[in-house]
Amino acid sequence: MKTHFIAIGGSAMHNLAIALKDKGYQVTGSDDAIFEPSKSRLEKKGILPEEMGWFPEKITSDIDAVILGMHAHQDNPELAKAKELGLKIYSYPEFLYEQSKNKTRVVIAGSHGKTTITSMILHVLNFHQKDVDFMVGAQLEGFDCMVKLTKDNDFMVLEGDEYLSSPIDLRSKFLLYQPNIALMSGIAWDHINVFKTFDDYIEQFRKFVESITPGGILVYNEEDAEVVKVVEAAENYFRKIPYKTPEYEIMNGKVHLKTEMGDVPLSVFGAHNLLNLEGARHICHTLGIMDEDFYEAIMSFKGASKRLEKVEREDKGILYKDFAHAPSKVKAVVKAFCEQFKNEKKYGFLELHTYSSLNPVFLEQYDHAMDGLDEAIVFYSEDALKIKRMEPISPDLINEKFKKENLKVFTNAKELHAYWNTLDKTQGVYMMMSSGNFGGLDLTK
Incomplete structure (x- = not known):
């Protein structure tokens, strides 16, 4: 399959480009500026553009998919050429859905905590050598690329962002994933430049809950009043699993989780991180990870990049x-x-x-x-x-x-x-x- 990225240098976009290259796809791309670490990582894979700028001549009729990044503008010359040729143009989340539509999709959403929760889930699965496809927005220890796409894996874990999908698709990214299993960590007004009122912002989460596949699962933070309102107002059919901050204490500067299996020492701290951990535990349980195995793995989780x-x-x-x-x-x-x-x-x-x-x-x-x-x-x-x-x-x-x-x-x-x-x-x-x-x-x- 031949793919072309318009704005390949973004933190999310370059990871997807690398994942497709690793999958055996033919990958090209353009951007007007690419910074580290994207630049070195694309160069290592042989897919760094030779020069910066937009080049309509790169857009040819044999391209199977054009993937449009949020950094590009509506009047981008490569986008115009792709439209002229009638090529299939995907946003980043739309393409991820195409890659995962035959898999069980696990989507982690929320104004805060989604990167950490997704990272915790992947850490636990990786610890126990459970192979899944994934997309997460932060660099994790033990992972070379933060997007993984395979033909054979049954599950895909996705960090679900409420920001816009692309310059020509103004839907929230997480509305394109249609989760089988979802988590909602919290709702607090963000992206005011896009969502002008708090209700506009909350509406994205209402739609997200509506997008859960019939008979799916929603794990949600019962301590967040806005989340509870959205969940209780939902009319579609899915299983609801609430979670809350677990018991813990700080001993000698280290957080210890209180569990039925005894105290579990952690490498992270903060009540919000323990709340995130509890959400991750419930998701891992739906994926077949027992609590004992979850706690064994989570002890070595040191956090996602730039999160405490x-x-x-x-x-x-x-x-x-x-x-x-x-x-x-x-x-x-x-x-x-x-x-x-x-x-x-x-x-x-x-x-x-x-x-x-x-x-x-x-x-x-x-x-x-x-x-x-x-x-x-x-x-x-x-x-x-x-x-x-x-x-x-x-x-x-x-x-x-x-x-x-x-x-x-x-x-x-x-x-x-x-x-x-x-x-x-x-x-x-x-x-x-x-x-x-x-x-x-x-x-x-």
């Missing part, structure tokens, strides 16, 4: 980084961090980086998000606001919305870096929360 990930520093200081940027994620991470390090001085850095987080209307959601930290720092780039063509935000507004006493606000990367350099990282503990990189800050030094 410990950074190894030259000075041995204690520092973690997390992808947290949406308010619900920030609150959960800060709560976990403060619980884990009760007796240490706690520094928390948050970069407002996404369209949603930089929207003055959305800032209301961050109230008290950084409570519990001894030192709280918020950074956003005035230059980034200009690039995104957004209105300026004053530091006073940040202080007003966060409602955190003595909050430090930086709008210039150089000033942030200068402050960072005044801190002795061997004193206290540090949590860095961002989907960006704090203006190029090196967290290892």
Whole structure:
């Protein structure tokens, strides 16, 4: 099969391209910019475009599938050529469904926790040498590529994202998967640039539940009121399995899960991660993994990339980084961090980086998000606001919305870096929360 990727360099797209190459497909692609690690990984597989840009001449009538990335625009010249030739154009999720429509599809959805839950499931299955197809949005230890597609596997585990499918398909990605088994971890307004109201956002999850195949299974977080409302309002037929935070305690700085089989020591921490773990346990149970085997495997799970990930520093200081940027994620991470390090001085850095987080209307959601930290720092780039063509935000507004006493606000990367350099990282503990990189800050030094 001959496939062509428009915007091959994306974190999700390049993994799919590599998976198809490994499956034996003929793969080509284009992009206007490709960064690491996508660039090196595509080059290693021999599918890195020779030059950057869009080339309509690459689109030929013998291509079986054109896969369109979200990074491309509606007026993309390669897309125009594909339409002119009448080629089949897929969005990323649409193509994944085509690859898995004869398999049992397990889809993990939710505003927060979906990457971690998917990662936990794959870790457990991999530990017990249970082979499945999969797609997950973060790099995992022990996995070379975060998309796997085979002819023979019976199951496919998919991280279900509510964001848009492609520039020409404005449905939420997870609506295309039609799960046989699904999980919903939580609902908290996100992607405000796309979903203008909270009800618009919730509607995507209502539709997701409707898309579960008849007689399927939904594992859901019964501690989330919005999730419960959506589940209880559903009229289609499926089995409902609720889950909640399991009992645990922290002993000598390590989290121990309380189970019928005794205490299970974990390598992760935070009540939200234990809630994620409980959801993963239920999903694994539907896939034939008994609890004893689940606990045996989960003890060695160290977390997904950039999810409460410990950074190894030259000075041995204690520092973690997390992808947290949406308010619900920030609150959960800060709560976990403060619980884990009760007796240490706690520094928390948050970069407002996404369209949603930089929207003055959305800032209301961050109230008290950084409570519990001894030192709280918020950074956003005035230059980034200009690039995104957004209105300026004053530091006073940040202080007003966060409602955190003595909050430090930086709008210039150089000033942030200068402050960072005044801190002795061997004193206290540090949590860095961002989907960006704090203006190029090196967290290892």
